[in-house]
Amino acid sequence: MSIVDTLKTRSGNQCELCRSTDNLMVYEVPPATADADKCILTCQTCHNQLSGIEEIDSNHWRCLSEAMWSEIPAIQVTAYRQLKALSAESWAQDNLDMLYLAEDIQAWADTGWHEDDDRLPTVDSNGTILQAGDNVTLIKDLPVKGGGFTAKRGTAVRNISLTDDPKHIEGRVNGQRIVLLSQFLKKM
Ligand SMILES: [Zn+2]
Numbered sequence: 001m002s003i004v005d006t007l008k009t010r011s012g013n014q015c016e017l018c019r020s021t022d023n024l025m026v027y028e029v030p031p032a033t034a035d036a037d038k039c040i041l042t043c044q045t046c047h048n049q050l051s052g053i054e055e056i057d058s059n060h061w062r063c064l065s066e067a068m069w070s071e072i073p074a075i076q077v078t079a080y081r082q083l084k085a086l087s088a089e090s091w092a093q094d095n096l097d098m099l100y101l102a103e104d105i106q107a108w109a110d111t112g113w114h115e116d117d118d119r120l121p122t123v124d125s126n127g128t129i130l131q132a133g134d135n136v137t138l139i140k141d142l143p144v145k146g147g148g149f150t151a152k153r154g155t156a157v158r159n160i161s162l163t164d165d166p167k168h169i170e171g172r173v174n175g176q177r178i179v180l181l182s183q184f185l186k187k188m
Contacts, residue, residue: 007041015043018063029074077109120166124185136185
């Protein structure tokens with residue numbers, strides 16, 4: 001069965017957040033995977049606001065005070081994040097105060113998502129967050145595309161810069177400014 005069919009069966013053909021039955025589509029709960037357990041069925045209104053295509057209309061999300069009690073982790077995670085985003089509203093904060101997530105679900109809710117910044121953090125091979133100005137070392141030999149050399153394992157790269165892509169940082173190796181994959185670096 002396809003994900004959308006699985007979700008339609010699970011939800012009884014309605015938005016799993018606001019129960020609308022219009023324009024139902026799959027929302028992959030970040031960090032996204034094509035797995036029905038990590039997806040929810042939403043209407044276009046919920047989907048557009050969750051994906052940031054449309055501005056958040058706080059009144060629409062009052063539906064969360066019911067949806068957050070779902071037994072489905074993907075719905076709990078989405079409700080939690082959306083309530084966090086709306087926590088300036090007292091009704092949302094009241095709901096958050098009541099919402100308790102199991103430890104693993106809380107960890108998912110906090111993964112790859114930040115309250116005031118929806119960008120993923122740049123992390124090194126150990127999962128340590130990297131910031132501009134950090135010094136790192138390479139944990140493996142990396143051929144430098146277009147550079148004509150291999151940056152050796154153990155090479156120190158000082159004063160790195162972050163890029164728009166959390167998977168990449170920029171730094172100077174052999175006098176050249178190059179892009180490195182953060183997963184092959186270790187913070188010094
Ligand atoms: Zn909806």
